Amino acid sequence: MSFSLKLYNTLTREKQAFSPIDATNVRMYVCGPTVYDYAHIGNARPAIVFDTLYRLLRHVYGENHVTYARNITDVDDKINARALRDHPGLPLNDAIRLVTEKTETQYHEDTTALGCLTPTVEPRATDNIPQMIDIIEKLIARGHAYVAASEVLFDTKSMLDYGQLSKRPLDEQQAGARVAVDAHKKNPGDFVLWKLSSHNEPGWESPWGRGRPGWHIECSAMSQRYLGEVFDIHGGGLDLIFPHHENEIAQSRCAHGTQVMANVWMHNGFVQVEGRKMSKSDGNFITIYDLLHTETFGGRQWPGEVLRLAMLMTHYREPIDFSLKRLEEAERLIAKWPAAEVSGAAPCDTVLNALADDLNTVAAVQALHALAQEANVDAMVLPVFAASAALLGVLPKKAEIDQAVASAIDTLVEMRLEMLKAKNFPEADRIRNELSEKGIQLKDGKDAATGERVTTWELKR
């Protein structure tokens, strides 16, 4: 095919032509949520960005030829803490399950509202403990890991080219600059693969005793299980490059003896608030739930499509300053777009090519906007618009209007036109206002041939 997809690869720091290992099964792994609290709008960014990539890949390689895995981290010390805080009376395991299930359900509701498709698989860490233990045993057997002070640690010095992704040579780092180095580590950069659990911590039996996995090992285990030892794309936020992705790479490559873990590493930029990274530890975050369902931001609720479009109006690698103005602009744009159904038409080439250029959603949205304006004038363009909008996941849905209601509105519109002919303006305006209050927007136009007034209507969005 003449179509060529280019993606920016953090490994090489350049845009490269994308060529899948197996075009009949393109494989992508994205780091998903740790389920202990509501997801914030910064967490929404990778969900939306990689959903858009998923849609593009499905379009290019076929819906059934893309495997998208996004993990759910349900073992983490923050989860334990939250469980103890929220459910002090319950046994720890029950409390943890309450926290993780509730949060996971909420995450799915949030991402669905943001127009994200469900990934092919959403593996849970706790369902993959044996796989993690297996990798750790391999690492020990191959001399890449050691046991010390009730922990299994990865030996970073055992990997000659550790640090390729973050371009961070170990010996040039200021070890312990911000956190004291544990004395039992051979090297400051060594990280935990497994640690023993006390009685009031969740744990699983292992060759090293009852314990729980370190932060990075789950992604190595789950990506291998669902995508294989080497796969196409690995995505996540910029802040995961080091240490998380670097360590995933170290574990997977050393366990499997491979040259790469994933061929392409993609990282989205941050959502910022007043020029600062939005993060839970800094407390400057706003949750997706609050935006969708409460009036905490800008004194109103925001539709998921608006949030999604606001996100796509900036290239995924650039920072986004989350502002009211941005949401308002996104909303104004969508309001001008026609509602439509996907009908099997091919998407517009301009939109497609924009996306193919390292997911240039900015150019894609602009092309889509131009297309929408054409479609508003020429109904023939509508299917192309619909297909293109669907590719970005921002197709306005046709509102369901009851037939009886619709004809009642039509009758009122007719009455108003009668009133206008009779120059009874107060009564005509009364009808217009009445409909407006019910969320019906009248649009007066002129019949090109006869010059007569023609009135159409639509639901306000």
Added chain:
RNA sequence: GGCCUCGUGGCGGAGUGGUGACGCAGAGGACUGCAAAUCCUUGCACCCGAGUUCGAUUCUCGGCGAGGCCUCCA
């Protein structure tokens, strides 16, 4: 201290070694009984300095500024 990004008009944002995208907002106009919607027109920018060049917003170097990672983090 090390390493990574980035710096374009009120805002969002492409892009290019040479004729200053585009969108939103603003201004003016058309249409309208008045509006809304729509359409037309329009003002406003490339952080600073040096270098390369006939010519730099675009390339190189140096500043300055902003953000991020080196601790959990999307």
